[in-house]
Every structure is written in C-alpha cells, then in structure tokens.
Amino acid sequence: LIQCIMYIYRVIVDIFYQNLSLFFQVLLQLDERKAAGVGLVLSALQKQLSWLPVPYTQQQEEADQYGLCRCCRALTMLAQPFVEEVKKKDENLMSSDEDEEMKTELLKFCMRSLREPLLEADLNRGRKSALWLHAVEIMGILSATKESLSGLLFFTSWRRGTLIDNSLSKESRACLAYLLFVQLISMEGFPAVFRCMLKTSNHAGVEAYIVKNIKNEIQSSMKGNANKWFLGPDLLPLLELVLHLPQGAETDLLTNMDKIMETLNLLRYLLIRDQQLKSSVEMWKELCRIKDQYLKIVRVCISMSRAYYCAELKSLKEDIQLIKTMTTRDVKVSNMSPQVQYQVLQSALVTFDMMESVVVRIEEITEEKLSKMH
Known part of the structure; x- marks a missing residue:
C-alpha cells in the first residue's frame, strides 16, 4: 500500500x-x-x-x-x-x-x-x-x-x-x-513591511505593535546581530514614519495612546543607548531633529487636550446635577451619569500627565547627554 x-x-x-x-x-x-x-x-x-x-x-x-x-x-x-x-x-x-x-x-x-x-x-x-x-x-x-x-x-x-x-x-x-x-x-527585507503597515493600517493598536517590534530589532542589532535597516542611516526613514502624529497637533491622544507611548519608549531607548548611533554624526543630528520635531508636536497636543478636558471637567463640576450631551473627542459620554463622566475626564487627564512625564524624561536624558559631550 x-x-x-x-x-x-x-x-x-x-x-x-x-x-x-x-x-x-x-x-x-x-x-x-x-x-x-x-x-x-x-x-x-x-x-x-x-x-x-x-x-x-x-x-x-x-x-x-x-x-x-x-x-x-x-x-x-x-x-x-x-x-x-x-x-x-x-x-x-x-x-x-x-x-x-x-x-x-x-x-x-x-x-x-x-x-x-x-x-x-x-x-x-x-x-x-x-x-x-x-x-x-x-x-x-x-x-x-x-x-x-x-x-x-x-x-x-x-x-x-x-x-x-x-x-x-x-x-x-x-x-x-x-x-x-x-x-x-x-x-532583513521586511522594513518595507513596517513602512507599509505604518502608512496604511490606520489602527493605533497595530501601529503600536509595529513600533514595539522595531524597538526589538534595534535592540537586537545593538547586541551584535547587526542589521543595517535597524542601526545605520537606513533606520532614519523608518523613524520618520514612527515619529509622526496622523493629524499633527489635532491628533486624538486617547485614540492614539498605544502608539504614542510605544514611540516615546522607543525614543527613550535610543537616547539611553546612544553610543552606536553617535558613531555617525550626521545620523545623530538627523535623529535629534526628528525627535525634537515630534516632541514639540506631542507637547502641543497634550497642552490642547488638557485644556479641553479641564474645561469640560470644570463645567461638569459647576453643575454636577445637569445631565448634558457632550463628546470627549471620540468618546461619547452623553448617556453616562455625571459621576461616570467625571471619572472619564479625570482618567483622560491622568493619561496626559503620564505622556508628559515620559516626554520630560526624554528631554532630561537629552540634556544629560549634551552636558557630557561638552
């Protein structure tokens, strides 16, 4: 048989x-x-x-x-x-x-x-x-x-x-x-996949996963498994896509929170493990330029979002008994009780504080690195 x-x-x-x-x-x-x-x-x-x-x-x-x-x-x-x-x-x-x-x-x-x-x-x-x-x-x-x-x-x-x-x-x-x-x-050939997914996914969770994998690949390259796509000048175009907010200063931070936090963690890692990146002066300068541009927009986003949510929170406090229809960006809360609305708004403000703390830490690391260079 x-x-x-x-x-x-x-x-x-x-x-x-x-x-x-x-x-x-x-x-x-x-x-x-x-x-x-x-x-x-x-x-x-x-x-x-x-x-x-x-x-x-x-x-x-x-x-x-x-x-x-x-x-x-x-x-x-x-x-x-x-x-x-x-x-x-x-x-x-x-x-x-x-x-x-x-x-x-x-x-x-x-x-x-x-x-x-x-x-x-x-x-x-x-x-x-x-x-x-x-x-x-x-x-x-x-x-x-x-x-x-x-x-x-x-x-x-x-x-x-x-x-x-x-x-x-x-x-x-x-x-x-x-x-x-x-x-x-x-x-090695799949940075193209990363780029394609970052450009077309329109899904913060997927993009966060991709950013996390990019960080893992950079980490692997720095540990000896060298890959030009994740360590040399070819890394910069990929980072430009990562360090990008879809709607600029109008980006909804809550919807894009996963990707933003992964991106900030990636930035922090790159600054801490900077020796190999500094081997190319031009690459380091370009990375700093991309980083500064990104953090500037993130700070504006945080400031605008915090002002918006603080105003909503103040309005809610002034008339806690009034059930009103309101939209916190993409989060509809019109059917929530005032107490739940209050918790939603407070949670959003805590999220902005968390993002800002990471931004501040990145800026502190940058200053520490610059002071050592001088």
Missing part, C-alpha cells in the same frame, strides 16, 4: 513538471489575455500540488520525499517573469488594465499559497528551510501586487474585489498575519 501511495505521488509530481513546462511555453507566447492565462495555469498547478502531503518535520522537509518543496520552488519560478513584468511597468508608470488584472491573478496565487501549503508548514525564521524560502518568495510577489497588507489582514473585502471564497480568505489571512507578526517581520 505504501509503495502504491508513493507511486501515485511520483506520478503527480511528474505530471506537474510536464504541465509546468508546457504551460510556461504557452504563456510566453500569449499577447492578449495573458493575465487570465497566468491565473488559470497557476490555479491548475496549485490544485495538483494540493494532493501532495506537507512535510511536518525538518527531516521530512530536507528529504522532500514527496517532491512538494521542489514543486513549490518551480511554481514561484514560473510566476517570476510575470512578477518582474508588473514591477517594470509600475516603475515606468505604464500600468494598464491588463497589468492590474495580472496583479490580481498574482494576488490570488499568493493567497492560495498562504493557505496551501504554508499554513500547514513548520515555518521558523531560525531555520531557513525550503518552505521558509517559499514563504519569503510569496511575500515578495505579494509586495509586487501593491495590495495593502493592512487591507488584506483587517478587512473582508479587498481593493481588487472578492478574490477567493470566505473560508480560504480567513485561512490565508491567518497565515499572512503569522508570517508578518511572528516570523517574517524580523527578516
């Missing part, structure tokens, strides 16, 4: 390679409806691979007894010319409707790959296995589609329409989230 099963798997792999070679030649000759052809071919080949068992251990993956790892590699190689074509069109600003359709087909391919086989694979960044490398390649193709990663993760409908059934969508996004937040997010 085992020999019979092995024979079936070998036949599947042989047919896969025969079809792959044939389909590739046909696709290269297509002028019209190439995107649709690529989509059909990738989908058909992926269905064939779905019959092959996914290796669960390192030994199984290295042996690749059933050929799945080799086939996955061949499949991404098949897709690569079309990925490069899309990238080149984007660089030259020549993207057409056909190119957008190609991106859609590549996106479908990536999402199917995340579901099968990657969701079932034992992916670990400490072990650069064949399926790990396949995951890296899939994420690279996904990046080329220009689809918002935050949109893929947090919304049920995507910019390019309903692409796959709901069940597959959830499983694909689960694998994507795992790769981003648990595994791939620490790879």
